[in-house]
Amino acid sequence: MTKLLQRLTKLTAMTDCKCMLCGVDIFDNATGFCDECIKQISFNNGHVCLRCGTRIAPTQSFCANCNFDTVYFDKAYSPFVYEGDVVKLIYQVKFGGHAGILDVLANYVAFMVDKHKIDFDEVCFVPMTQQSQRERGYNQAQILAQSFCELVGTTPLDVLVKKKQTQRQEMLGRAERKKNVDNAFAVVDKSKVKNKSILLLDDVKTTGATLNNCAKALKRAGATRVVCVTLASTPQQFVYE
Numbered sequence: 001m002t003k004l005l006q007r008l009t010k011l012t013a014m015t016d017c018k019c020m021l022c023g024v025d026i027f028d029n030a031t032g033f034c035d036e037c038i039k040q041i042s043f044n045n046g047h048v049c050l051r052c053g054t055r056i057a058p059t060q061s062f063c064a065n066c067n068f069d070t071v072y073f074d075k076a077y078s079p080f081v082y083e084g085d086v087v088k089l090i091y092q093v094k095f096g097g098h099a100g101i102l103d104v105l106a107n108y109v110a111f112m113v114d115k116h117k118i119d120f121d122e123v124c125f126v127p128m129t130q131q132s133q134r135e136r137g138y139n140q141a142q143i144l145a146q147s148f149c150e151l152v153g154t155t156p157l158d159v160l161v162k163k164k165q166t167q168r169q170e171m172l173g174r175a176e177r178k179k180n181v182d183n184a185f186a187v188v189d190k191s192k193v194k195n196k197s198i199l200l201l202d203d204v205k206t207t208g209a210t211l212n213n214c215a216k217a218l219k220r221a222g223a224t225r226v227v228c229v230t231l232a233s234t235p236q237q238f239v240y241e
């Protein structure tokens with residue numbers, strides 16, 4: 001990890017130093033935020049689900065999704081809570097903020113990996129369908145994975161594919177989300193993940209249905225362990241339908 005931190009320092013020095021939210025010049029990219037914006041950021045430091053890392057009520061151990069669904073990933077973590085200005089931040093990630101924003105956010109992934117001692121053999125990312133990727137021009141999860149891999153001196157495995165065009169998850173309720181992404185993902189080269197421990201990256205986790213289906217495909221392809229890190233996760237909203 002010391003090696004990782006050395007690389008991180010180098011990267012931080014190289015990156016254009018602007019606040020990821022308001023764009024003002026900042027001294028360095030240690031956090032990526034200016035002094036004003038950082039006060040508005042929800043860091044995911046509170047009480048979280050033991051399985052998926054979603055912020056939950058202090059009386060609970062697991063969130064509703066992990067209580068009721070079959071969970072294929074082993075653990076999930078996120079540095080930010082998807083609320084307030086973090087929603088704006090993720091919007092920048094999805095629809096084009098300043099260049100280098102994912103390089104800075106990859107530092108947060110690295111910190112989560114270090115903090116939780118996540119051991120992994122390979123890094124994967126949640127794929128888009130070819131059509132969606134053509135429309136947007138890039139897959140933010142893939143760029144995040146590439147930026148993170150540069151920090152640790154490896155390359156991401158591009159083996160997950162999205163087989164069907166799904167509706168946008170944001171528009172759907174919990175049950176619909178589950179059905180929408182059910183068996184939507186597959187692994188193209190199973191030998192690359194067989195007996196491997198996988199670190200799976202994405203930008204946001206809402207119910208975890210997308211991550212869960214990617215993890216299901218990876219486990220069926222022989223992966224021994226799948227740990228997910230998303231930049232942000234939606235706090236528990238007590239939806240039990």
Ligand SMILES: [Zn+2]
Nearest residue numbers: 019022034037
């Ligand atoms: Zn700012």
Ligand SMILES: [Zn+2]
Nearest residue numbers: 049052063066
């Ligand atoms: Zn959970």
